[in-house]
Amino acid sequence: MKILTTNYISCAVKACKSTSLSFPLHFQDAVLVQEEVDFKPEFITNILPRIEWEALKITAVELGFTTLPAQKPEATEEAPLDPQVLKDLHTLLLETQVTEGKLVCANCKHVYNIHQGIANFLLPNHLALPLIMITNF
């Protein structure tokens, strides 16, 4: 699972989604690998405004990356982003992957496992939406 993906993951339990605690999920026992991906500055520039920076900072610290700027870097007409900043973000967001570990919801405490780079978000029956809520309306 790429770090960019984790910025787009919340708890799958319906009742958790309305609370701010369900995003981001929190890493435990994460094993990381780096895998080279083609660097496309325009792609990263366009992705940057879409990132939830505060959540990314939390994730980065949990995974041991402490050099992320406190404020989201922003490009202006006069001052485009420093290529090194883009390259660093590329490395963190697209090239860094969690291959093993756990993601935990701070609201319901449910633990989602990541195995061989694939996270499993299927809910056990007691957390799934009650059948009646989907079948009757």
Add this chain to the structure above:
Amino acid sequence: MDINNPQNYEAEHVHRVYELIASHFSATRFKPWPIVEGFLKGLPIGSIGLDLGCGNGKYLTVNENVFMIGSDRSTALVQIAHDLKTQDSLIADTLELPHPDSRFDFAISIAVIHHFSTTARRIASIRSILATLKPSSNSETNGGKALIYVWALEQPNSKRGWKEGDPQDVMVPWQTSEGYSGVKGGSGKLSKGDKVVTYQRYYHLYREGELVQDIVAAGGIVLESGYERDNWWAICAPPHR
């Protein structure tokens, strides 16, 4: 069709079957459909979206200038998709998506929601897809849009020959050989002498107008819709806020 517990019914007649036929199914799924390809290639660079029910991930590589997270209920299919490397994939259920609301530029759901066995669940799945998309009143960027693609009841030119008036809830056979071990890129064709095993998958065949009707029932706005190769499709957006 008597479906007392649709969740258990789909677990037996959809999820279990895909798990069993995953490698053979994947070997027959490598050509993107034109409408889907056009939708994905038309997205601005840096768009972020979802492929819900991504199967073997064949759409994850269509446009490398967007970031897509593929998800599927089948672990075996996600493992195949995950090997594609360029994008990301995970195991999830479309009715219980692990994504924050209103963040995505786009979503595709290709040949997926026809596997939900009640009208209410099909509408709930569309509502779940729409919830992930950026609302259209968002002033910073354009709102998100989703492409939904389902099998049609009206298939005059297919070998199955279904037509208006036929039953819409059907079991569709998938034939594979015992112990099929197709690799990615294989033809998926069975050879003579293979012992054939048939699995049945549940489908709800959509009649003309039904997909649009379900999207509207889910609160969505239909932007475009049409018919392509035995399928109904629609591009839709979440309700204005």
